[in-house]
Amino acid sequence: MNSARREALLPIAALLLACAGAWFVPQALVPLKAAIVPALGLIMFGMGLTLTGPQLAAVVRRPRWLLLGIGLQFLIMPALAWGIAAKLGLPATLAAGLILVGACPGGTASNVMTYLARGDVALSVAMTAASTLVAPLLTPWVTLWLAGARVDVPALAMLIDILRIVLLPVLAGMLLRRYLAGFAERLAGWLPGLSMLLIALIVAIILALNRHQLAATGVLVATAVVLHNGLGFALGYLGARLGGAGPAQRRAIAIEVGMQNSGLATALAIKFLPPLAALPAALFSVWQNLAGLGLAALWRRGR
Numbered sequence: 001m002n003s004a005r006r007e008a009l010l011p012i013a014a015l016l017l018a019c020a021g022a023w024f025v026p027q028a029l030v031p032l033k034a035a036i037v038p039a040l041g042l043i044m045f046g047m048g049l050t051l052t053g054p055q056l057a058a059v060v061r062r063p064r065w066l067l068l069g070i071g072l073q074f075l076i077m078p079a080l081a082w083g084i085a086a087k088l089g090l091p092a093t094l095a096a097g098l099i100l101v102g103a104c105p106g107g108t109a110s111n112v113m114t115y116l117a118r119g120d121v122a123l124s125v126a127m128t129a130a131s132t133l134v135a136p137l138l139t140p141w142v143t144l145w146l147a148g149a150r151v152d153v154p155a156l157a158m159l160i161d162i163l164r165i166v167l168l169p170v171l172a173g174m175l176l177r178r179y180l181a182g183f184a185e186r187l188a189g190w191l192p193g194l195s196m197l198l199i200a201l202i203v204a205i206i207l208a209l210n211r212h213q214l215a216a217t218g219v220l221v222a223t224a225v226v227l228h229n230g231l232g233f234a235l236g237y238l239g240a241r242l243g244g245a246g247p248a249q250r251r252a253i254a255i256e257v258g259m260q261n262s263g264l265a266t267a268l269a270i271k272f273l274p275p276l277a278a279l280p281a282a283l284f285s286v287w288q289n290l291a292g293l294g295l296a297a298l299w300r301r302g303r
Contacts, residue, residue, distance in 0.1 A: 012293065014200035015286045022207035029208035033270065036205060039198040040267045041169045044132075046191035047108050048173020049184050051129055060126070065245055069127045069253040072239040074138055076257055077102035080231050082146045084224050092150040094217060096143075097277030098224055101265040101284050103142040105131035108195070109289055110259040116296035119251030127256040132170060135264070136162040154272055161271065166264060199285060202263050206282035209275055217279070225283045229291050232258035251299055259288045 022029055060066070081102030085095035106128045114124035139162060140155035147153055177184040207214070236257025240250040265281035 012289050014196050015203055015289060018200035018204035019207060019286060022204040022211065026208035026211045029205050032201070032205050033209065036202050036267050036270055037165055039202055040263050041165045042191075043108075043195045043198055043263060044166050044169035045173045046188070046195050047128070047132070048170035048175075049177050049188045049191060050108075051125070051170075051174050051177070065120070065123055065240075065243075065249045065253065066126050066130060068240065068243045068245065069123065069236075069256055070130055070134070072236055072253060073106060073127070073131055073257045074103070074134075074142065076235045076239065077228070077232055077260065078142050078146055080228055080235070084227050084231075088220060088224055090220065090224060091217070091276075093274045093276045094221055094224075094280060096147040096151040096153070096273055097265070097269050097280040098221075098228065099147040100139075100143050100269055100273070100277065101260050101262060101281050102228065103139045103146070104261045104265045104268075105135040105139070106256045107259050107261040107263070107288075109292065110255045113255050113259065113292040113296045114252045116293070117251045117255060117299040118248065119255060119299070120248040121252070123249055124252040124256055127252070129170075131256075132166060132261070135261075136167055139264075139268075151273055151277070158268055158272055161268065162264070165267060199263055202266055203282045203285045206266055206270070206278045210279045210282070213276055213279065217276075221280055221283055222287075225280055225287050226291075229258050229284065229288050233291070233295060255292060255295070259292055260284060262288065 078099060079102075081099040082095075084090075085098050090098065108128060111121060111124045111128060115121050136159050140153070140158035143158070144153040144155040148155075173184075176187075233254050237250050237254035239257075240253040245253060262281045262285035266278050266285070269275075269278035269281055
């Protein structure tokens, strides 16, 4: 098994173990709720360590696909979340949580899936970085616009928190890589593994907090999450194709559109919305990795 495939399978194994722990020993995880935001900050710091000037410059020199991808992401995923929530009749809190997932930037797991799918990895990395950098402006206001009639959405406070727990750690990681390259390289070697464990921990905490509601709403929320993710992949690919992108760019854009930073959605939901709103993000985190790996395998076989 090559390292990239192993890197894709490890988070799935960790997530499945986390789900089992949340179901059988929830009392051990509920007190860890306060660890969600610091864990996300460390994950974002690790993302910053992976970003290099040459990687991003290669895509900036051809910004057409980057702008197309970012536009599709922040149009398709929030609109899908709103439509699916309305069609399935999700309760207001769960609908707001699904919309928040749709309004978040791309997640770092998409970069690995793009590599496995033989997509444009540089474009994937640039889209993840760019969507993260614009998230402080877009995520709170898109959520307020689409979910504000359902629940109270403190957009300004959310914007400040995204700056604090996402943007600042990413910039710190990039600066460390720029000025202490040797130390940053050593850190970058083990931070991806730690990030996988932290994501699994975040998901486990959220599932433990909402264990009792899972029996009543689990099937409905899971249906919404599967539709959201699957249609995101499909419409992202279609939008990229209609925009004139080549096969490698289409795959990268489709995966970036369909895979969200569910860790960020979880942290924001826990802090600013009722606790149940974090459930769609937790389930999305598990499902998107399974679906992303399957899609990557399908595309890899098809070349």
